[in-house]
Amino acid sequence: xxxxxxxxxxxxxxxxxxxxxxxxxxxxxxxxxxxxxxxxxxxxxxxxxxxxxxxxxxxxxxxxxxxxxxxxxxxxxxxxxxxxxxxxxxxxxxxxxxxxxxxxxxxxxxxxxxx
Amino acid sequence: xxxxxxxxxxxxxxxxxxxxxxxxxxxxxxxxxxxxxxxxxxxxxxxxxxxxxxxxxxxxxxxxxxxxxxxxxxxxxxxxxxxxxxxxxxxxxxxxxxxxxxxxxxxxxxxx
Numbered sequence: 001x002x003x004x005x006x007x008x009x010x011x012x013x014x015x016x017x018x019x020x021x022x023x024x025x026x027x028x029x030x031x032x033x034x035x036x037x038x039x040x041x042x043x044x045x046x047x048x049x050x051x052x053x054x055x056x057x058x059x060x061x062x063x064x065x066x067x068x069x070x071x072x073x074x075x076x077x078x079x080x081x082x083x084x085x086x087x088x089x090x091x092x093x094x095x096x097x098x099x100x101x102x103x104x105x106x107x108x109x110x111x112x113x114x115x
Numbered sequence: 116x117x118x119x120x121x122x123x124x125x126x127x128x129x130x131x132x133x134x135x136x137x138x139x140x141x142x143x144x145x146x147x148x149x150x151x152x153x154x155x156x157x158x159x160x161x162x163x164x165x166x167x168x169x170x171x172x173x174x175x176x177x178x179x180x181x182x183x184x185x186x187x188x189x190x191x192x193x194x195x196x197x198x199x200x201x202x203x204x205x206x207x208x209x210x211x212x213x214x215x216x217x218x219x220x221x222x223x224x225x226x227x
Binding site for chain 2: 101
């Protein structure tokens, strides 16, 4: 999972295994959360989102779980594939005064999938 | 092909020089954002703009400047006051009410 420090947390899995990436967020007022995937040298891509009135949301091969009591978010990837290898970021969002959401990003977790 | 573009892909800055990074989007998004990413770190917000001719400082605005004269464009200038500019710079956009941000491919800035 994500943590403070100089080195990016890393999760290594075998192809076909399920992966779980964790994220602790800081602001109890955050009401919208997003997981992004960033491949090397590219911009982050949206994977899945969840609002604070939900505790689980499923997409294609991905599931996000939200535990507001302990301010914890997780991303589960089923049947992990080599193409899933990337850095995964969680973002917590709070409303700016003009209506847009201003996200705060975690440091990211590097997922390495071994064939 | 709709999306958000950044140019150049790589940019070199000499000591004391100002450089400008381009960000353009054709998604008709009202809000645009600039982030800085350092190795092994998350994204840190430099500036954001929710509407044309208006922008707000983010967490690390010192040494940077922006303008928002057109809805589709949000250029970032890295000034000579930014003493440690080497980083990967990411631009993003979103609709005013939709929260998901769409990111460009990034510009890597290096100091000569």
